[in-house]
Amino acid sequence: MTTYDLIAVGRACIDLNAVEYNRPMEETETFSKYVGGSPANIAIGASKLGLSCGFIGKIPDDQHGRFISKYMSEIGIDTSQMAIDKDGHKAGLAFTEILSPSECSILMYRDDVADLYLEPSEVSEDYIKQAKMLVVSGTGLAQSPSREAVLKSVALARKNDVKVVFELDYRPYTWKNAEEVSVYYSIVAEQSDVVIGTRDEFNMLENVTEGNNDNTVAYLFQHEPELIVIKHGVEGSYAYTKEGETFRGKAYKSNVLKTFGAGDSYAAAFLYALSKGKTIQEALQYGSASAAIVVSKHSSSEAMPTVEQIEELMEEQSN
Ligand SMILES: Nc1ncnc2c1ncn2[C@@H]1O[C@H](COP(=O)(O)OP(=O)(O)O)[C@@H](O)[C@H]1O
Numbered sequence: 001m002t003t004y005d006l007i008a009v010g011r012a013c014i015d016l017n018a019v020e021y022n023r024p025m026e027e028t029e030t031f032s033k034y035v036g037g038s039p040a041n042i043a044i045g046a047s048k049l050g051l052s053c054g055f056i057g058k059i060p061d062d063q064h065g066r067f068i069s070k071y072m073s074e075i076g077i078d079t080s081q082m083a084i085d086k087d088g089h090k091a092g093l094a095f096t097e098i099l100s101p102s103e104c105s106i107l108m109y110r111d112d113v114a115d116l117y118l119e120p121s122e123v124s125e126d127y128i129k130q131a132k133m134l135v136v137s138g139t140g141l142a143q144s145p146s147r148e149a150v151l152k153s154v155a156l157a158r159k160n161d162v163k164v165v166f167e168l169d170y171r172p173y174t175w176k177n178a179e180e181v182s183v184y185y186s187i188v189a190e191q192s193d194v195v196i197g198t199r200d201e202f203n204m205l206e207n208v209t210e211g212n213n214d215n216t217v218a219y220l221f222q223h224e225p226e227l228i229v230i231k232h233g234v235e236g237s238y239a240y241t242k243e244g245e246t247f248r249g250k251a252y253k254s255n256v257l258k259t260f261g262a263g264d265s266y267a268a269a270f271l272y273a274l275s276k277g278k279t280i281q282e283a284l285q286y287g288s289a290s291a292a293i294v295v296s297k298h299s300s301s302e303a304m305p306t307v308e309q310i311e312e313l314m315e316e317q318s319n
């Protein structure tokens with residue numbers, strides 16, 4: 001029996017977004033707090049679109065942990081499998097700097113963060129088998145024991161016919177070196193049904209400096225993946241199927257405030273559209289429209305749009 005359209009595994013953290021725009025972080029005095037972390041953002045986005053979502057992760061036993069858990073459960077996400085860290089590990093923090101609409105950066109505090117202490121024993125087969133799809137974020141592979149917990153969740157999903165979606169979500173902060181990224185990314189990508197990432201993230205997966213989409217899909221289609229999505233920022237995105245089809249998703253025009261949040265909102269709406277039986281072309285449009293909305297707003301999680309907002313934008317810019 002499936003209870004969840006989507007279960008995400010990985011980090012649920014805190015974003016502290018600069019309230020003062022167009023200013024370097026050195027001079028920023030005020031930050032707004034939101035729930036963050038790519039897989040949490042994806043679950044929040046998908047839940048706002050009406051999918052039933054669960055989350056597997058680990059949060060601290062403190063004010064930040066309780067804020068994350070309360071926010072996610074109020075959005076409608078099942079948080080029963082978010083383990084509470086009992087060893088004093090803290091929430092990951094991401095401070096953002098909005099220098100201009102196209103020049104944004106993120107300063108991450110990720111030493112000894114609770115999410116990377118998720119244990120394999122905290123991943124339940126009974127829970128995973130209730131999902132239609134498991135969304136795995138690459139950052140969860142950066143360190144043990146989270147690495148083994150993620151590998152276990154992928155194995156359990158495959159055993160129980162749950163589709164595995166791998167969001168590459170590469171963040172340099174907690175990785176030792178590029179070789180290690182490529183080793184673990186390849187293991188999971190080769191076993192996933194759907195792989196989503198930016199061109200740069202696929203370069204990390206393949207351990208190349210300048211890869212190209214043809215080589216990427218030729219490699220991954222030798223393995224499990226049926227669908228590969230490669231994002232190229234404002235230039236749009238491509239989806240490739242194992243049957244040899246290629247689809248292009250154009251970015252929508254947006255009154256851009258900041259660049260971050262695009263990838264997570266894109267993934268949430270793309271997966272929503274696929275799970276509602278829309279075509280791959282439509283799913284690309286849902287993802288792109290959702291991202292165009294989020295880049296025009298201040299946060300990544302709180303700004304996730306509704307289906308109506310996405311469809312309204314698609315309609316407005318249909319020509
Ligand atoms: N400035 C922008 N304006 C409108 N849409 C954007 C913009 N930047 C990104 N997007 C949309 O978000 C998608 C994902 O963005 P991208 O930057 O490739 O991913 P990530 O945020 O993961 O680095 C793009 O394919 C595009 O549709």
Ligand SMILES: O=C(O)C[C@@H](O)[C@H](O)C(=O)COP(=O)(O)O
Nearest residue numbers: 036037038260261262263264300
């Ligand atoms: O993923 C994180 O830990 C930080 C995010 O919460 C932050 O909002 C962000 O960087 C989202 O960016 P995206 O990957 O472009 O969606």
